[in-house]
Amino acid sequence: MEVFEKINYLISEKNLSKKEFADKFLSLNPRLRTTGEAPSYSSIYGYLSGRREIKIELIPYIAEALNVKEQELFNFDLEYSTEFNIRYSKDAREIIELLQYAPKNMIEHIKATLQKFKKSYEDGVKEPTSS
Template sequence: MDINERINSLIQSKNFTKREFAKRLRDLEPKLKSTGETPTEKTIYKYLDGSNAIKIELIPYIAEALQITEQELFTYDKKSRKKYFENLMRNISTDELEILRERFNLVAYENSSVKEPTNNYNENDELKKEIIELLPYAPKPLLENLKIKLKELKEFNKTI
């Protein structure tokens, strides 16, 4: 997939029209190195249809106009996204880890407990036993949601 095709796909997935995208991009006032000017709407349409090559200096502005990261312009398959996420996790900041905790509704763990999931019963033995005993009373949607969240946590722990 060429970059212009990827951008068009993202425009469509965001429910933008090409005109809305062009306006968003122009509102950011990117300057082309060759002319020092902001690209015209007509030039942006040429980028989108593949007639003109997209200038590298426009990439950050295009990403901002689409409300995505620059990396998302180039990572659209599962393998690329996984590699990007693994690289991101190698140097994760406290703030970024907090965002992930909020996304997965995690309690505040110490870094060591996040990196090494507990597979054996320890101080949480009673809590685990109590949860297991109560599971037969849980409705199916709750169990399905719990299963999804636990799988997400398992994958999250593998990447750290």
Template sequence: MNIHERINSLIQEKNLTKREFSKRLRDLEPKLNSTGETPTEKTIYKYLDGSNAIKIELIPYIAEVLQVTEQELFTNDKKSRKKFFQNILKSATNEELQMIKSKLEIKEYENFVVNEPKSEYNNSKSLENEVISLLPYAPKPLLENLKLKLTELKEFNNSI
């Protein structure tokens, strides 16, 4: 897959139009080394259809617009991704490793709580119905705390 095809694929994955992509790229005001100017919309379209070679100085800007690493613009196969992560982990700082660990914990939490199949609850009475039936017995501070925590979970799920 050529880089322009990969970029077009990522544009589609991100549900962007080529016009939106072009506008976001131009808004970052990348300067071409050859002219010192920001590429025009027409030039960006030529990059996307493969009739013009993409200038190397645009790669970081394109990656930023698509919210991917520069590496992801060139490849997305499993072997290359694995090698990329191995290289990253070799030189990662403690702060970066902690960030990765935190992200993995969130993913694990998401898989456990957010994506857990509801069918597991559907024995004779759903867990939700059972909890609702017990709410009249809960003290007000517990209900307030429960409401706060459920609101936080809702916001977390909406942000994913």
């Protein structure tokens, strides 16, 4: 998975159009080292289509425009796993972020429940019911 594909995924996940993303990105006043100027809309669309290489100095601005950490642009594990339904990726990331606030007994309950779902899945039941 390429970084431009992850950026497009995050744009879609946040219900932004590419134009809205470009406007938000440009409002942060990014500057290219080579020219000292902001990228043009056509350059931004080139980045998003994969036709142009994304300049490293633009990564912080892209992350800020998407309201994510820079590292999120390079993390492909959960969102793009072919074993998981892509529609769950946002929910899964939100759950992972919230787990730090859960008491130990809740973590144990979640773990036990997920292990039951895993066993059902491995036994051939694709959509187990929760209990």
